Structure formats: structure tokens, C-alpha cells
Amino acid sequence: MIAQADFFEVLYPRREIGVSHYPMPSLPVADKSLKSLDFLNQRPKPNNGMLLYLHIPFCETFCSFCPYNKIKIDLAKVKKYLLSLTKELTWYSQTQYVAQSTIDAVYFGGGTPSLLTSNELRDLLQTIKAHFRLSAALEITVEGNASSFNEEKLTMLKNEGVNRISLGIQTFNDRIGIPLNLPHSSAQAIEIIQKIKKLHFPNLSIDLMYNLPGQSMDAWKKDIEQAVFLNIDHITLFHLVVVPTTALFRKVQNRELFVQDLHNELMMFHEGARNLILNGYQQQSTYDFGLPGKFHIYAVKHFVEKYDLLGLGMGSFGEINRKTYINSGNFAEYVDSVENNQLPIHLQNEVVADEDIHAQFSMGLRFLEVDFSGFKEEASRRFFKVFQRLLKKDLIVISNEKIALTQKGKLWGNNICKEFYSDEYKLSIPGWQRMEELAKK
């Protein structure tokens, strides 16, 4: 039995955000002509599965904490963007590698995909169906918020095969949500959740945030209770990260809003997780909790199975046939490139074999354990010191086949994932050394 004080011991200067991709591309792109897609003119391995991500960058208003790649919705821009997105999709779909792979999961992320009209969303879905080979068990997620979904849009999505809705709720408490400029009220959130439930989507996921300004432990527990009461299938718990580019950062600096400390953040995560588990949810990743059988298939295949990922749209990341890339995150740059028949890629890299084992751990541990039975000797040799350090702090357990996060390790899961970065990769991250020095102080 671990004493409470030990369990909530502050082991790192902050709780990291999750590793979303590994390795990230870092080299500028010399050739953006469509010819450079030639690396996809080859046969994939048999039964190759792929994921498809489409970025829809539009928001009606901006939540003060949000650092994501987004722009204010503007009808002329939407029209231009969707033309470019469709054109980019077509280029990739015509390569042999993509044409002979099967898409297992599609994710419309944002920004706010639910802001598109029914017709726009239907067109995109039909374009996908016309251009790709799709798995019979295809998962299609559409992300959005409570103020821009409506019954008509949801019914269309259901009819077109969308089987997962992901709502950015953040909190059911208006006293906390209004100062953060959330686009919906608590009443709107509950109403749209009830509509989605009535339409019997197989999977409804919501995002909740904790350690928000003014959010007491009691208020947080009420948010969790509300989610449980509404019988949400899948819940993602995000700790607030105050990012320097955001309006929230300025408000905190001007002392208009106050953030709470790391110890409080640890306690809130622990309480949230404990209450969900008591109510039948299972912790699936450092962020995700689901009722039995309710997984986010796209995420499992991305983080654990390391599927090829075709990312389309501004700022999207992809990794396909051992090449990783990130598209330009600037609207005009993205649209201009595509209109001029140039790939909108900003950075890219070949994925070298030496990074594979690092990717397996730094991505895989997000889903709480990694089966290393196939490469145990290599892992033990490469990560001997990391394993020793994490074992000593009671953050992991190691058995014959796998390494898994302990209960205490689950509090620090995203930090632990980053312990498995290779030295070469760390050197390619701008400012990494400076961050390490600061962390040691």
C-alpha cells in the first residue's frame, strides 16, 4: 500500500501533453511537385490498413485556452478550403500504395467539423467512399461541439455511415465555461447529447477538462457525475495546458484568471479516473476512459498498431510508407499550394528503422502497456537505464511479455512516454535541451 503523500509526489515539473506522433518530421521540403508522390507508386504489404485524417480548421468563436490550428469561419474560405481538401485527397487516392490499402478509420478533426453544412459533410463522406477502399468495419468519427450539431445534420451523418461522434464539452458548468468563451452552454450540451443518444450512434465520446480556473474538486466531480448519468460511451479527460499563444495565457498573466497548481491537477485526475472506474468505465489510455467494448479504434490503431496515416488539410500530420510529413498550417499557403498543383507539405522525413523501437514505446505506452515479447532483448539493452529509473519510482511494472504503467505511472503517463525518445530525435526538437535544463532546476 503506497502512502497518499508518496502517491501524489510531484515527480516531474509538469504533466506533459501526450505524444501524438513519433517521430515528427523536421526537414524542409525541396520538391513539392506531384512527382514526389512517386514513393507511393508501389504495392503496400498485403492487407495494409490505413487511417484517414481530415482537418477542418473552422471555429465560430475561439475558446480562450485553445492552441489548435484553427481560423474563424468564413463562407468563402470554407468553399476554397473544401475544394483544396478534395483535390489533395484525390492525388493520394490515385497512388498504387493508397489504392491498394484499406482504410479502417476516418477522423474529421478540427477546429470544428460540425460547423460544415449537411451538404458539405455529405459531399466529403461521399468523396471518401468514391476514392478509397474501405474496411467493412470502418469507424468514422466526426468531431464538433454542441452549438453546431443539430438533429438534421446528425441524422444525415448517421445515414452516411458515421458511427462515432466526439463532442468538445469541457465542462457542464456555465460558471466555469463562460469565462473560457466556450461556444455552448451546459443546457445545449445536454440537449445535443440526448439527441445523439436518441439516434443510437454506436459510440459517443466527450472531452472534459480539469484543473480549469475556478473549478473546485466538487465542481469537477459533478462534471464526471453528469457524464456518467448521461451514459456517455467514451470520455477523454484533458488537463488544462496554458499555452503562451492563447488568450487564456494573457488573462493569467494579467491576473484576470488564476490557474491551479500541479498537485491539484494530480488529485483531480485521480478523482475523475476513480469515479469513472467505480461507474463501470475502464481506463484505456493516459486520457481515455470507455465503457466495456467502447474504444476509439482510430487511436488504438494509430498509437498501438502504428498504422499508416494519411493526413489531409492544413497543419495535418501523416506517416505513410515510412515517410512522415506535416502540411503547412497556414490557410493561404495551404490553399495556394494545392491550387498550384503543389503538395502543401511543410516538413518531412524518412522514418529510419532505428527509431521504430522508440516509437513503439513512446506512442504505445499512451495505451498503458507495451507487449515487447518480440523485441525484449533489444528493448532491455536500449532502455536499461530508463527501465531502472521508472521501476525505482514505481511508475512501471515489467513482466515476461510486457511493460505496463502502474497506478502511479498512470498519473505521469505522458511524461513516461517521452522518456523513450531517442537521443537523435531529442536533438532534432528545437529547444529540447533548454527545456531539459529548465526541468532540472
Ligand SMILES: C[S@@+](CC[C@H](N)C(=O)[O-])C[C@H]1O[C@@H](n2cnc3c(N)ncnc32)[C@H](O)[C@@H]1O
Ligand atoms: C482539437 S480540439 C477540437 C474539439 C472541438 N472543436 C470542440 O471544441 O468542440 C480537441 C480537444 O482538445 C482539448 N483542448 C483544447 N485546448 C486545450 C488546452 N489548452 N489544454 C488541454 N486541453 C485542450 C479540448 O478538450 C478539446 O475538445
Ligand code: SF4
Ligand atoms: S476547443 Fe474546439 S471550438 Fe474551442 S477554439 Fe479549439 S477547436 Fe475551436
